[in-house]
Amino acid sequence: MKKYDVIVVGAGNGGLVAAATTAKAGYRTLLLEKHNLPGGCATSFVRGRFEFEPSLHELCSESTHEASRSTSRIFADLGADVPLYFENELFRVIARGEDGYDVTLPAGEAAFVDAMENIVPGCRASVQALFDLNREFDEAQLYMDGGAMNPSVLMDKYGDFVRACGHSVDELFDALGMPEKAQDIIKTYWSYLGVPTDDLNAMHYISLLCAYVEGRPSMPYHRSHELSLALAKAVQGFGGEIRYNTEVTRFLYDVDGAAIGVIAGGETILAKKVISNIIPNNVVNRSYGKRLPASMKKLVNARKLGLTFITIYLGLDCTMQELGVKDYSVFVLGDKNSRAQFDARGEFGMYIVNCLNRPLPESSPEGTCTLFFTLPFMPEDFPEELKPEEYKKFKNGIARKYIEDYEKLMGLSILPHIEEIAVATPVTFARYLGTPGGEIYGYASTEWDNVVNRTVFKDLENRIKNLYFCGGHSIRGDGFPSGYITGEMAALDAIRDLKEGK
Ligand SMILES: Cc1cc2nc3c(=O)[nH]c(=O)nc-3n(C[C@H](O)[C@H](O)[C@H](O)COP(=O)(O)OP(=O)(O)OC[C@H]3O[C@@H](n4cnc5c(N)ncnc54)[C@H](O)[C@@H]3O)c2cc1C
Numbered sequence: 001m002k003k004y005d006v007i008v009v010g011a012g013n014g015g016l017v018a019a020a021t022t023a024k025a026g027y028r029t030l031l032l033e034k035h036n037l038p039g040g041c042a043t044s045f046v047r048g049r050f051e052f053e054p055s056l057h058e059l060c061s062e063s064t065h066e067a068s069r070s071t072s073r074i075f076a077d078l079g080a081d082v083p084l085y086f087e088n089e090l091f092r093v094i095a096r097g098e099d100g101y102d103v104t105l106p107a108g109e110a111a112f113v114d115a116m117e118n119i120v121p122g123c124r125a126s127v128q129a130l131f132d133l134n135r136e137f138d139e140a141q142l143y144m145d146g147g148a149m150n151p152s153v154l155m156d157k158y159g160d161f162v163r164a165c166g167h168s169v170d171e172l173f174d175a176l177g178m179p180e181k182a183q184d185i186i187k188t189y190w191s192y193l194g195v196p197t198d199d200l201n202a203m204h205y206i207s208l209l210c211a212y213v214e215g216r217p218s219m220p221y222h223r224s225h226e227l228s229l230a231l232a233k234a235v236q237g238f239g240g241e242i243r244y245n246t247e248v249t250r251f252l253y254d255v256d257g258a259a260i261g262v263i264a265g266g267e268t269i270l271a272k273k274v275i276s277n278i279i280p281n282n283v284v285n286r287s288y289g290k291r292l293p294a295s296m297k298k299l300v301n302a303r304k305l306g307l308t309f310i311t312i313y314l315g316l317d318c319t320m321q322e323l324g325v326k327d328y329s330v331f332v333l334g335d336k337n338s339r340a341q342f343d344a345r346g347e348f349g350m351y352i353v354n355c356l357n358r359p360l361p362e363s364s365p366e367g368t369c370t371l372f373f374t375l376p377f378m379p380e381d382f383p384e385e386l387k388p389e390e391y392k393k394f395k396n397g398i399a400r401k402y403i404e405d406y407e408k409l410m411g412l413s414i415l416p417h418i419e420e421i422a423v424a425t426p427v428t429f430a431r432y433l434g435t436p437g438g439e440i441y442g443y444a445s446t447e448w449d450n451v452v453n454r455t456v457f458k459d460l461e462n463r464i465k466n467l468y469f470c471g472g473h474s475i476r477g478d479g480f481p482s483g484y485i486t487g488e489m490a491a492l493d494a495i496r497d498l499k500e501g502k
Helices: 013-022 071-077 111-121 125-144 151-157 159-164 167-177 180-193 202-215 223-237 278-284 293-302 338-343 388-410 426-435 451-456 480-499
Strands: 005-007 029-032 043-046 051-052 085-087 089-095 101-107 218-220 241-243 248-254 261-262 268-275 308-316 327-332 351-352 368-376 418-422 468-471
Touching: 005 013, 005 071, 005 261, 005 480, 013 029, 013 223, 013 268, 013 480, 029 268, 043 293, 043 418, 051 293, 051 308, 051 368, 051 418, 071 223, 071 480, 089 180, 101 111, 101 180, 111 202, 111 480, 125 151, 125 159, 125 180, 125 202, 125 451, 151 159, 159 202, 159 308, 167 180, 167 202, 167 278, 180 202, 180 338, 218 223, 223 241, 223 480, 268 480, 278 468, 308 388, 308 426, 327 388, 351 388, 368 388, 388 418, 468 480
Parallel strands: 005 029, 005 268, 029 241, 089 327, 268 468
Antiparallel strands: 043 051, 085 218, 089 101, 248 261, 261 268, 308 368, 308 418, 327 351, 351 368
């Protein structure tokens, strides 16, 4: 039986980077993926003459600190060279109702702060404070990532970070004295982390916001599949092996509960280290209970699953100019408050519409364009009595409702131009990714279980020897960059333990 140094389960963003990193370091690496292609969420699909991006609205590829781990540095280190388009506009946000607004915000710290001051006179100092705080957060994060975390040093050197890090976005923005309208506008990105801002950790949100503002939103020219293909090529280039169409059905442990391998495609495969890019719930479900520490089961059960969506992909038989679309990314809010937006999901609480042809005119065939609608929708939002045979009608009904709403809001005529349509729901994501309830964002980063706490208590997170976790459900929450970064972190931990013979 062939024995590997490292088995990586799942070829999503995290698994691809983990496998490429251990293979590059010279370890015999096997990457196992249940589908016939790499990427997980980071992929593409084809309908008729259109190749759709299924997930990526925009990448925040750069960390705001040059010494931090970042997508671009990880790709460069692995020789995975993918050109990116950088966007100068962050988003347009349209809030309905009394005192509603329709504003477009630019990327770049100075431009962003100036624009906010123009929209809400008097907010400059409080908006600028977010960027200043984020710089301290970056430094504190680097210090904590270094491993030797001393609370007194944290308090002495990073006092504002320590004061702010336990608070929600709402609490922090209030404490900074930010005017309400400025708060509402700046909170627009909450859905990218999947938690309304009264519950969302302030530092987590600020770091995402600043990464987009300072690094600018970016995207690959050929959908996120291009990113995944480049990483798969890197894995193989470094001598790693990838087996597609190979689902891991069982994680294996020795009598002391240390991971020793997996069963995949009916075959037992052993390794010194196992890195999981699949959600820990599914690792627990694929393990003999007696071999797992009780703390692992408790952790998995205690965590809250994150947000999921309905997504609508439209291939249209006219150009975006003929359609009258001008923006790449439009957030439509039924209410200015993020909790109200979340609670009114399914009823226009909030939704996002992207037109990839704005940044990338050649992303669909000549004379055509695509639109991508994203709306929060949780598994419990399906009507209880919905029968399988009614599912298609149900999801298509929601798609029509939102398309018609956007037509009315923007004065567009979309329906007559639809050449291709695909509608994904949590059911689609559950089937494709295998996640409970079709969650796509990992565990919700809220209250006690936020990204700051997870980072501080990283070493207590996982008590299974020889098993490491990476991906959206790992310590840094969802998103392409956190998948890549935790993939590298898990690989470096495994490499360190291999070197030390642990
Ligand atoms: C609609 C949508 C919009 C999004 N928008 C953005 C955005 O704009 N910006 C952003 O940064 N992020 C966005 N995200 C989130 C981002 O896509 C994810 O956080 C990230 O891709 C998760 O990566 P991951 O490493 O956790 O792997 P995943 O994508 O979860 O992949 C896991 C892999 O494991 C495989 N697998 C599962 N079980 C097994 C098994 N038993 N055996 C073998 N293989 C298995 C799966 O097939 C899959 O390939 C979006 C996601 C969605 C769905």
